[in-house]
Structures are given as C-alpha cells and as structure tokens.
Amino acid sequence: xxxxxxxxxxxxxxxxxxxxxxxxxxxxxxxxxxxxxxxxxxxxxxxxxxxxxxxxxxxxxxxxxxxxxxxxxxxxxxxxxxxxxxxxxxxxxxxxxxxxxxxxxxxxxxxxxxxxxxxxxxxxxxxxxxxxxxxxxxxxxxxxxx
Amino acid sequence: xxxxxxxxxxxxxxxxxxxxxxxxxxxxxxxxxxxxxxxxxxxxxxxxxxxxxxxxxxxxxxxxxxxxxxxxxxxxxxxxxxxxxxxxxxxxxxxxxxxxxxxxxxxxxxxxxxxxxxxxxxxxxxxxxxxxxxxxxxxxxxxxxxxxxxxxxxxxxxxxxxxxxxxxxxxxxxxxxxxxxxxxxxxxxxxxxxxxxxxxxxxxxxxxxxxxxxxxxxxxxxxxxxxxxxxxxxxxxxxxxxxxxxxxxxxxxxxxxxxxxxxxxxxxxxxxxxxxxxxxxxxxxxxxxxxxxxxxxxxxxxxxxxxxxxxxxxxxxxxxxxxxxxxxxxxxxxxxxxxxxxxxxxxxxxxxxxxxxxxxxxxxxxxxxxxxxxxxxxxxxxxxxxxxxxxxxxxxxxxxxxxxxxxxxxxxxxxxxxxxxxxxxxxxxxxxxxxxxxxxxxxxxxxxxxxxxxxxxxxxxxxxxxxxxxxxxxxxxxxxxxxxxxxxxxxxxxxxxxxxxxxxxxxxxxxxxxxxxxxxxxxxxxxxxxxxxxxxxxxxxxxxxxxxxxxxxxxxxxxxxxxxxxxxxxxxxxxxxxxxxxxxxxxxxxxxxxxxxxxxxxxxxxxxxxxxxxxxxxxxxxxxx
Numbered sequence: 001x002x003x004x005x006x007x008x009x010x011x012x013x014x015x016x017x018x019x020x021x022x023x024x025x026x027x028x029x030x031x032x033x034x035x036x037x038x039x040x041x042x043x044x045x046x047x048x049x050x051x052x053x054x055x056x057x058x059x060x061x062x063x064x065x066x067x068x069x070x071x072x073x074x075x076x077x078x079x080x081x082x083x084x085x086x087x088x089x090x091x092x093x094x095x096x097x098x099x100x101x102x103x104x105x106x107x108x109x110x111x112x113x114x115x116x117x118x119x120x121x122x123x124x125x126x127x128x129x130x131x132x133x134x135x136x137x138x139x140x141x142x143x144x145x146x
Numbered sequence: 147x148x149x150x151x152x153x154x155x156x157x158x159x160x161x162x163x164x165x166x167x168x169x170x171x172x173x174x175x176x177x178x179x180x181x182x183x184x185x186x187x188x189x190x191x192x193x194x195x196x197x198x199x200x201x202x203x204x205x206x207x208x209x210x211x212x213x214x215x216x217x218x219x220x221x222x223x224x225x226x227x228x229x230x231x232x233x234x235x236x237x238x239x240x241x242x243x244x245x246x247x248x249x250x251x252x253x254x255x256x257x258x259x260x261x262x263x264x265x266x267x268x269x270x271x272x273x274x275x276x277x278x279x280x281x282x283x284x285x286x287x288x289x290x291x292x293x294x295x296x297x298x299x300x301x302x303x304x305x306x307x308x309x310x311x312x313x314x315x316x317x318x319x320x321x322x323x324x325x326x327x328x329x330x331x332x333x334x335x336x337x338x339x340x341x342x343x344x345x346x347x348x349x350x351x352x353x354x355x356x357x358x359x360x361x362x363x364x365x366x367x368x369x370x371x372x373x374x375x376x377x378x379x380x381x382x383x384x385x386x387x388x389x390x391x392x393x394x395x396x397x398x399x400x401x402x403x404x405x406x407x408x409x410x411x412x413x414x415x416x417x418x419x420x421x422x423x424x425x426x427x428x429x430x431x432x433x434x435x436x437x438x439x440x441x442x443x444x445x446x447x448x449x450x451x452x453x454x455x456x457x458x459x460x461x462x463x464x465x466x467x468x469x470x471x472x473x474x475x476x477x478x479x480x481x482x483x484x485x486x487x488x489x490x491x492x493x494x495x496x497x498x499x500x501x502x503x504x505x506x507x508x509x510x511x512x513x514x515x516x517x518x519x520x521x522x523x524x525x526x527x528x529x530x531x532x533x534x535x536x537x538x539x540x541x542x543x544x545x546x547x548x549x550x551x552x553x554x555x556x557x558x559x560x561x562x563x564x565x566x567x568x569x570x571x572x573x574x575x576x577x578x579x580x581x582x583x584x585x586x587x588x589x590x591x592x593x594x595x596x597x598x599x600x601x602x603x604x605x606x607x608x609x610x611x612x613x614x615x616x617x618x619x620x621x622x623x624x625x626x627x628x629x630x631x632x633x634x635x636x637x638x639x640x641x642x643x644x645x646x647x648x649x650x651x652x653x654x655x656x657x658x659x660x661x662x663x664x665x666x667x668x669x670x671x672x673x674x675x676x677x678x679x680x681x682x683x684x685x686x687x688x689x690x691x692x693x694x695x696x697x698x699x700x701x702x703x704x705x706x707x708x709x710x711x712x713x714x715x716x717x718x719x720x721x722x723x724x725x726x727x728x729x730x731x732x733x734x735x736x737x738x739x740x741x742x743x744x745x746x747x748x749x750x751x752x753x754x755x756x757x758x759x760x761x762x763x764x765x766x767x768x769x770x771x
Contacts, residue, residue, distance in 0.1 A: 098264065114260070115236045116292040116315065117269045143247055143265050 024056045027072075030111065030120070031059070033134050034092050035069040043068035043091075045078070070094055073107065092130065102146045108132065109141075121146075156353050163349065167342045170335045177331065181324050185233070186284055186298065189314050192229050193282070193300035196237070196312055199225045200252075200302070208302065208309050209241050212251055212262060219252070219262060226254030233320035235293045239302065240266055241310040242277060251310050273311060276301050280308045287315075295321035369416045371434035377442075378491065380431065386494065387486045390450050392441040392457060393498035394422075397476045397510045399437040410468060414475075417466045425460045426453070438502075440495070450483035454515045457481075462511070478505040479513035487525070497527055500582065526579040529589065532565070535575075536592045540566040542574065543600040544763035548614065548734055548756045551748050558612040558646065560756065561604075562763045563597045585618075591626050598634045604766050605641035611770070614646035614676060619655065622664040635671045643672030648699060650678040658692035665694055676734070681722055690729055698726045700752070702737035708746045709739075716746065723752050 027049075031040045039058050043065045044050055049072060053059040062068050065082060073079055073095045083093070083106055093107040101110040101121065108130060109122035122134060122142045134142065200222055204211045212219045226237045237254035248268055250260040260266070269291065276283045276299045285297040294315040302310040325332070364376035372380075396402075396418065403411040415434070422432045422441050430443040446453065462477035480501030484494060501514045525531065535541070545559035565580075567573035584590045601615050621627040635642045647668050655661050665675050676697035677689055681704050689695065700722055707715030719735070726733040735747045738757030747755050761769070 102264075113292065114266060115238065115313075116287075116294045117267065118290070119265075119267050121265060121267075141267070144245065146265065 020052050020055065024052050024059065026111075027053070028056060028058050030109075031070045031094070033138055034094070034108065034132055037069055041067055041069045042072060043070075044072040044074065045082075046072070046074040049074065065091065072096070073100060073104075076100060076103075079104065092132070098146075152356070156349070156356070159349055160346070160353070163342050163346050167339050167346075170338055170342075174328070174332050174335045178325065178328055181328060182296070182321075185316065185320075185324065186296065189234075189298045189316060190282065190300070193298055193312055193314055196225060196229055197300065197302055207304065209251060222252050223254060223256075223259055226252055227256050228254075229314075230254040230256075233316060233323075234314055235317040235319075236315040237313065239310045239312050240268070240273070248273065248311075268313075270297075273299055276311055277308050280306075287318075293318050366434045368412055369419045369434060371419050371432045371439070374433060374435055374440075376431075377433045377440065381491045386489050386491060387484050388444055389442045389484055390445055390453060390481065391484060391494050391498055392439075392443075392454065392479060392481045393495075393502050394439045394441065394457075394461060394477050394479045395502060395506070396437050397478055399475075402473070402475070406468075406471070410471075413468050414466060414473060417468060418461065418475075421461055421466075422457075425457050440498070445483070450481055450517060451515055454479065454481040454513055458513045476511035477513075478502060478510045480505060480516070481513065482516040485525075493527055496583075500527075522575075522579065526565075526575050527583055529583055529587070531568075532580050532584055533589055535565045535568065536589055536596065538568075539596060540568070541593065541596045541600070542566055542765070543597060543604070544574075545604070545613070545766045545769065546756060546763040547761035547769060548754050549760045551735070551744075551752055551755045554760060556761070556769065557754065558614055559766065559769070560648070560763075561597065561601050561613055561615040563593065564763075585620075591624075591630065594621070594627060595630055598630065601645065602634055602638045602641060605638065605644055608766065608770055609641075611766075612644045612646065614648050614674075616650055616678065617647045619649055619651035619661070622649075622661060628664065628667075632667065635668075635673065639671050646674040646676050646697065648676045648678040648697075655688075658688070662693055669694070669696075681718065687725075690725065690731075695731065697732045697734060698722065699734040699736055699756075705735050705737045705743060705747070705757075706739075708743050716750070719752075720750055723750055 028040065031042065032038070039060055041060045041062045042053050043062050044053070050061050053061050065071055065085060068091050070092050071082065071094070073082070073093060074097070076097075076099075079100070083104065093104070095101050095104075095107050095110045096112050098110055098112050098114065098119070098121070101107050101123070105126065108126045109120070111118070111120050113119065120138075120141045122138065123146060124142050124144045127134065127142065200208070203218070203221060203225075212222065226239070230237050238250060238260065239252040240248040241251045243249055248266045249263050250266055251262065253259040270285050272283045272285050280301045280303055282298065282300045285299060287294040287297055291297075295318045296316045298314045298316070300312040300314070301308045302312055360375075360379075364373055364379060366373055396414075399411065402414060415437075419432050419434070419439070422439065423430060426441060426443045430441055433440040433442075441457075443453075448456075458477065458479055462475060462479075466473040466475065480498045482494060482498055482501070497516065501516060505512055505514050542564045543561045544564055545561055547556040548558040548560060549555060550557050563577055564574035565577075567575060584593065597615060601613050605611070605613055617631075668675055674696040675694070676699055677693075677695050678699045679701040680689075680698045682701035700719060704715055704719055704722075708719065723733050732754060733752050734754040734756055735752045736756050738744050738747055738755045738759050740759050743757070744755060744759050
C-alpha cells in the first residue's frame with residue numbers, strides 16, 4: 001500500500017522533471033547552434049527558465065547580461081534597458097515571443113507557441129549581421145522577413 | 147466427463163472469452179470512430195461554407211484583396227470567427243510566400259488574431275501535400291500540437307490553383323467531450339473487459355490446475371509409467387485395434403520387497419519399466435497397476451508371438467542390476483493382438499486378466515498369447531452381447547448321448563447349452579466363453595431358466611428318454627436359482643424322475659449338511675444327483691461319505707489319459723469304478739473319444755460311457771427321429 005502511495009506521488013513529479021529536462025535539452029541545442037559553445041552562459045530574467053537552466057551542467061545561468069553568451073528575453077519589461085546596457089558584442093538575444101522578435105531587430109530568433117504548435121524562427125539578415133551560421137537542420141526555420 | 151470433451155470445452159471457453167473481449171473492444175472503437183467521422187464530415191461542410199462565403203466577398207485574388215485592406219480582412223476574419231465554436235481551437239487561413247514559408251492570411255481568433263503575413267510553421271508535411279494536390283486532408287494531431295485533436299486542411303482554390311489553406315483545428319477538449327458522451331458505453335465495456343480478463347485469468351489458472359491434476363492422475367508417481375487413467379484417456383483418442391497389449395506380472399514381487407525393502411522394490415520396478423521401453427521401443431506405453439504392468443504398442447510386422455517371446459525372454463530371463471545386486475525375476479504374461487472388431491478397452495483388459503489368471507494357475511513364469519484369430523474370445527466376452535442373445539432367446543440345447551457301455555445303447559442324454567451367434571446362426575457359442583462373465587448376474591438365472599425350460603419341454607415331448615443337466619454347486623446356494631429349479635420340478639413332477647442333476651463345482655464344499663439338504667430337495671420328485679468330474683479338483687472322497695448321490699461321472703482328464711495307455715491312469719479309473727460299485731453308484735466315463743478308450747472302459751466294466759466316439763452333442767430330434 002505504501003509502495004502504491006509512493007508511486008502515485010512520484011509519477012507527477014517524474015513527469016514534470018522529464019518535461020523540464022526536455023526543455024533544457026531543446027534550449028541547449030538551440031543556443032549551442034547560435035554560440036557554438038559547449039557550456040553556454042545564459043542570462044534571463046524569467047525565474048522559471050533560470051531554475052530550469054540551473055539543472056543543466058551545460059548551461060550556466062549568469063546574473064549579469066555582460067557575462068552572457070545568450071540573453072533570453074521572455075517579456076518586454078525593461079527590454080530597452082537590457083539591450084542598451086549589454087555592451088558585449090558576442091552576446092546574442094533570443095526571445096520566446098514573436099512580437100518581440102518583430103519589434104527588436106537585435107533579437108536574432110525566437111522559440112514560441114502559435115496555434116498550439118511550437119515555432120522556431122530565425123531572421124536571416126540578423127544572423128548574417130552577427131556572422132552566425134546555423135547548422136543545416138535549422139535552415140528551414142530561417143526567414144528573410146517577418 | 148471424457149477428457150477430450152473437457153479439453154474442447156476449456157478451449158471453447160477460452161476462445162469465447164477472448165472473442166467476446168475483442169468484440170467489445172471493436173464495438174466501442176467503432177462507435178468512437180463513427181462519432182469522430184461524423185464530426186470530421188461536419189467540419190468539412192463548415193470548411194466548404196467558409197470558402198463559399200469568402201468567395202462571395204472576394205472577387206479577385208484573395209491575398210491581394212486582403213493585403214493592406216483592414217476592412218476586408220476584418221470582415222473575412224469575422225466569417226472565420228463565426229464558425230469558431232467550442233469544438234474548434236483555431237480556424238485560420240495560410241498562404242505560401244515565394245520562399246515556401248506559410249504566412250497568415252486570415253485568423254478567426256477574435257481576441258488575439260494573428261497579424262496578416264506573420265510566419266507560421268504548421269509542423270506537418272500534409273499542408274504541402276494539400277497545397278500541391280488541392281485536395282482536403284485530415285491530420286491526426288498528437289502531443290506536439292497543444293489542444294488540437296484533429297486538423298482539417300482545406301484548399302482555397304482560384305482558377306484551379308491552390309491560393310491558400312483553410313485550417314480548422316478540432317479541439318482536444320471537444321474530443322474529450324465526445325469521449326465522455328460515449329463514456330457510459332466505454333465504462334461498461336471496460337468493466338466487462340476487466341471482468342473478462344479476470345475470468346480469463348481464473349480460467350487459465352483452473353485450466354493449469356486441471357492439467358496439473360490430470361498429469362498427476364495419469365503419471366505414476368514412482369516410475370515413468372502411466373496410470374490407468376492415462377490408458378482410458380489414450381484410447382478415447384486412439385484406435386484400440388491398432389495395438390498389441392501385454393499384461394505382465396512380476397512373480398512373487400512381494401518377496402523381493404520383504405527381502406530387500408520397499409526402496410529396492412521401487413528401483414526394481416523402475417528398471418523393469420525401462421526394460422519394457424527397450425524391448426518394445428519408444429512408441430510403447432507402459433501402465434503400472436500395482437505389480438502388474440499393461441503395455442501397449444502399435445502393431446508391427448514382427449507380430450504378437452515374436453514380440454511376446456522377446457518380451458518374456460528379456461523381461462523375465464535376464465537379470466536386473468539393482469544396487470550392485472544381480473536380481474533374477476520371473477514373470478507371468480498374457481498378450482493379445484487386438485482384433486479389428488468388438489474391441490473395447492474393458493474387454494481387452496478383462497481377457498488379458500483372464501489369460502494371466504490361467505498362466506498363474508498353470509504355475510506362473512510363462513505366457514499366453516491370443517492372436518488376432520482369437521476374436522471370438524473378445525466378441526463373446528461381452529455382457530451386452532450375452533444379454534442381447536438371451537433376450538432374443540438365441541439359446542439352443544444340444545444333447546449328447548450317454549450309453550450303456552457294453553451295448554452302446556443310449557440310456558440318457560446330457561443337455562449342453564449353446565448360444566447362437568447373432569450374425570451366423572450356424573455358429574454356436576460354448577458357455578466356456580462367457581460363463582465366468584455372467585455368473586452371479588441375472589443373465590445367469592435367465593440362461594438357466596431357458597435351459598430348464600428346454601430340458602422339461604424335451605422330457606415332456608419325449609416321454610421315454612432321460613436327460614441330465616449341469617448344475618453348478620454355487621447355484622445350490624443361490625435362492626433364486628433353487629426357487630426356479632423347485633418351481634420347474636413342482637410343475638413337472640411327472641417328468642422329474644427322468645432328470646439327473648450333474649453337480650459341477652469350482653469351490654470346495656464347506657457345509658456338507660446344507661448341500662445334503664439341497665440334494666434331498668432336488669431328489670424329492672425322483673430326480674437323480676450325479677457328481678461331475680469326480681477324481682479331479684474338489685470332487686473327492688468326502689462326497690461319497692457325506693452326500694446322498696446316485697451317479698459318479700469320472701473326470702474326463704483321467705479318461706483322456708487312457709489314450710496313452712497309461713497304466714496308472716487305468717488303475718485310478720479302476721479304483722474309482724470299484725469304489726462306486728461298493729457304494730452302489732452308477733458310473734459314467736466321460737470323454738470317450740475313440741475306440742481305444744472305449745475298449746478300455748468296456749474292459750474296466752464301467753457301466754456308462756459318454757463321448758464323441760459314441761455321439762456328438764446334437765439337437766435331440768436328430769437322435770430320436
């Protein structure tokens with residue numbers, strides 16, 4: 001009986017853990033394609049993403065945008081300041097919103113949901129500007145205009 | 147219930163349960179599928195309506211009309227929105243740009259409509275297929291598309307060319323609603339399936355136990371032999387006429403157990419059974435019943451006689467090495483080549499048993515074989531066959547003359563009962579072939595009644611003849627039998643004095659007083675009593691002392707010895723004759739089969755003779771006509 005109770009308790013936690021793990025894997029794959037680094041330093045203000053990335057050995061959450069390889073923007077709150085304060089030329093902006101991608105030319109790509117489908121999008125001109133060459137598997141997600 | 151029927155019944159139950167569970171599953175799946183198809187059909191009709199409504203408002207190219215015209219775009223979006231009821235998650239239209247990327251043209255989402263021209267990756271190659279072929283398609287969505295159950299992709303055509311795709315996403319919530327709609331049936335089916343599954347498990351468990359139990363019942367725990375249950379089961383499925391049977395008994399096996407112990411005895415049995423297999427081959431089966439073994443093997447070209455000889459020599463003549471001890475045993479064996487007709491297992495076993503009994507009574511350590519030509523032994527050793535024969539009164543009394551020795555004049559006839567074969571009226575069946583079977587049964591009384599009836603009828607028909615008939619000693623103690631005889635004697639008092647009862651016995655008399663009383667009652671109306679087979683078995687001198695008898699019939703085996711000119715047999719017969727003379731008994735010599743014997747009987751001065759030399763058993767009219 002105790003075993004059954006434990007299993008019932010563990011299953012939802014395990015499912016959540018698997019979900020989190022797959023999210024981290026996807027983002028690592030994406031950011032590795034952008035930055036070409038094995039261990040990627042990430043800056044994000046979103047707590048949920050921070051907590052998720054913290055669980056990965058190949059993703060390092062940094063607390064200063066200057067130290068980041070990739071800045072993940074999840075909302076437009078303080079975005080102007082963030083973009084202006086970031087002095088490093090190596091940092092790449094990525095977002096979880098199509099709207100922000102369209103609005104801010106500094107952002108090179110986005111991973112977001114539309115009509116229930118996950119969407120990955122890179123803007124060709126912005127990638128070229130930053131000399132980023134994505135692997136072949138990502139080429140189909142590269143568009144010239146939004 | 148027969149095992150084969152049980153097997154079939156279990157198989158039928160298992161298959162029925164599985165088929166029923168599958169049927170329920172298919173029924174519910176089909177029902178769900180039907181609901182889904184109805185919904186898809188409705189969606190297709192909506193798609194057609196939407197396209198017609200758009201076409202009504204768009205006179206030329208859709209994209210050109212919508213692009214930059216917020217008013218038209220809003221109006222068209224409202225058409226899509228009108229159809230966006232609770233069963234749909236999304237309704238939108240996409241077109242392809244020059245680079246092959248899909249972009250939004252219209253969106254029915256009122257609250258958060260997608261901007262015209264924004265990029266969209268549909269995550270399905272079927273979109274391209276609909277685009278290129280211009281044919282509607284249904285896409286089953288999975289977990290990678292959130293909240294969408296099924297997508298219907300409908301081509302918007304202009305001049306025979308796909309200009310855009312209308313997408314109607316049926317919501318997963320609606321699928322759940324439909325499933326819930328179907329859920330009472332599904333619940334019932336699930337409960338039934340659980341029940342069926344449990345029943346199936348239970349049945350499998352019961353079946354497993356059944357076969358385990360059957361295995362225990364059919365396999366001898368001590369050896370590799372089978373039990374009698376297996377024997378019955380085997381011949382429910384196989385033709386008994388295709389087999390040779392052997393019944394083997396280890397002589398004095400109890401002595402081995404006493405001398406060496408039970409474990410040793412068990413090992414001997416195991417070796418014994420192994421040797422069976424060695425001699426008879428892998429196809430042979432051995433059944434152990436105590437210290438008796440029934441073996442059966444498919445018929446071979448070697449034949450029953452050679453095989454029996456080989457088996458007897460190997461099983462009984464070669465020593466067994468048990469715990470470094472060389473053990474010599476002897477066996478008694480009966481064997482039968484099962485005839486094609488009238489063969490049943492009980493009959494075969496009974497005949498084997500009777501044959502083995504004969505072997506044992508002859509001193510054991512030998513064997514008897516009934517070849518295929520011994521079919522009659524089986525045919526007539528059948529209580530049902532005898533019952534039918536008696537019911538149909540297929541009984542015939544033959545009469546063998548008893549002659550005055552000197553003159554060969556017939557003085558009496560011995561009535562000898564015969565049954566007539568059902569299919570061949572010329573074939574007569576001797577009581578020896580079935581007497582053991584019916585003794586003690588109502589059939590025996592019935593047969594005796596028929597014989598008595600025939601005898602008294604013959605006595606009344608031929609008033610000058612005398613008849614003797616056999617009566618078993620055991621019959622004297624049978625109330626029904628004695629009542630029957632007394633009734634006949636009372637009813638035929640005038641003929642009773644011409645009747646002689648020849649008493650034959652298989653068991654020793656223990657109560658002479660009682661037998662004496664019975665003899666007295668038999669003689670009450672003038673009948674005579676003869677002692678049959680005197681000089682052999684239990685027929686001894688005590689009879690002469692204790693019983694009131696009239697005639698001594700000297701045992702045929704003694705008379706037969708005279709044929710060999712055996713002096714001692716001659717002297718024995720002479721002494722019986724002399725003794726009978728002293729007691730003033732009449733003496734009859736049986737089995738007078740030829741002139742040589744007859745001359746000696748005549749020479750001995752024995753008063754009466756009976757045998758083939760003087761007359762065969764025949765219908766009475768043949769002697770009296």
